[in-house]
Amino acid sequence: MVSPCDYCRRERAMVYCRSDAACLCLPCDRNVHSANALTHRHSRTLLCERCYSQPATIWCAEEKVSLCQHCDWIGHGSSVSLMGHKRQGISCYSGCPSAAELYRIWSFGLDHPPIQESNCKQVSGLMSINENSVSTYWSPSEANNTIDLTGLDMVHDLEDVSKFNTWIGSSSASAVNSVPCSFVQTAGSVTPKLCSNEKKDFGICKDNSLNEDFSVDDVDLSFENYEEIFGDFYNMSKFLEDDDMDGLFEMDMPATNSTCQSEFIQEVKSMQASSGNVVSADSVMSNPGMNADSNLCIPSRQAHSSVSLSFSSLTGESSAGDYQDCGISSVLTNMVEPPWLPACLDSSSFSPANRDSAVKRYKEKKKNRKFEKKIRYTSRKVRADMRKRVKGRFVKAGDAYDYDPLSQARNC
DNA sequence: CGGGCTTCTATTGCCACAGCGCTAA
C-alpha cells in the first residue's frame, strides 16, 4: 500500500524524515526542511517500498526496491535464492540537495540522470555528507568478508579501503547500517576498526590521520519542481537522458594529505571533547549508488579526495541514534575519504591545476570562515544595546531597572 | 568500582519592542 505524504496528503511519500517521523513526498520534503536551520538538519532517507512505514536502509539492485531492515531481513534472509541479491546501503541526507545530488544519491541502477541542468536552480542549502561504507560486504561463501581494496589508486599514498558498500547475502546489522567501520580512539592515535564481526585493521592512513580538508562552507544545492524530476522516480528508465552532470555543482576540492588529516583528527577529537557528545554532522547525504557499482561510473580515488563536505554544528542536534541509524557517525569516523561525489565526474576535471585551484579556494574560504555571531539587523542590536534591563531581561520603558547599558559605571 | 558531592562549563529561556514582511483595504 503506497503511503501518501504526511504533509500534503496528496502525493506519494518517497522519503522518511527520522526527526519528524514523517513520510513525505519530495516537494513537501523540500518545503518542510527548508523552513529553518534546524529542519535543515533533519536526516532523511528513502522510504521502504515494502512496508511504506519505515526508513529504507537497503537498495536491492535485483528487485530495484528500497527496503527497511525488517523488510530486507524478511525478503532476503529467508530465501537462499534471494540471499544472493546484490544490495547497497541507503544512507541519509539532510539539507536541501539538488535534483542532481539526489539523483546521485539514489542512482542505484540508473542509467541516466533525472534532470537536465536547467532544472537545477541554486538556492541556499547545505550539502550533506555521504556516508559511504568503507568496506565491501560479501557473502561468506564468496570472500570471507575480506575487504575489497581494488581500485584504490592512492593519490596521497594513503592506505584506504574500497568505497564500495555493496554486499550480497543476508545482511548483518552492521552491514545494513552501512557502518562497517568506526574508530577506536586510543591515546594519541585513532585506530579504525570494523564493526562487523571480522575485525581488520586496514588503516585509514599510515599515520592514523584523516583529512582535515572538509569544507564547512555551504554548498548550494537545491532544485524545484520535484515532480518533474522525481515524479516517476520508481520508473527510473524514464529519466532524462542527459547524463552530463559535470559542472552542476561547484565544489570545494580539498586536498587529502596526511598532515591535514592529522589536523582534522585533532579537530574532531577536540569537538568530541568539547561537546561531550558523539560528533555528528548536521548535513549528511549519502550516495551509495554512486560508487557502489562499477556500472555507475565509479569515481577515482583522486576524485574522492577532492570532494568538499559540509559540516557544521558538530554537537549533534539530532539524537545520536538518528545519526547512527543513518550511518552518520561513520561519516566522521570514515572521513578518510569524503564520499560525497558526483557520480560521473570526469577524471580530467581533477587535473593538478584544477586541484591546486580548488585547494587554494578551499583554504581561502576556510581562512575567512567565521563562526562568530552574525548580526543581521544592526538597528536591533543598537536598540538592544540601549535597552534597560532587570536581571538581564528587557523591561518596559520607564520601569525600574537594575542595568543601564548607557551607564558609565557599567561600562567601566 | 560505583555513588555522592562539588565545581566548572555550556546551553537555554526570558524579557520589550523596532522593524520586517505580508495581507487586506
Place this chain on the structure above:
DNA sequence: ATTTAGCGCTGTGGCAATAGAAGCC
C-alpha cells in the same frame, strides 16, 4: 496599479536557571 494600515513575527543582549561533564572522596 499603487499606496496605506494593520497585524504577526523576528531578532537583539545580559542574566539566571538548567544540564552535563569532570574531578574528588
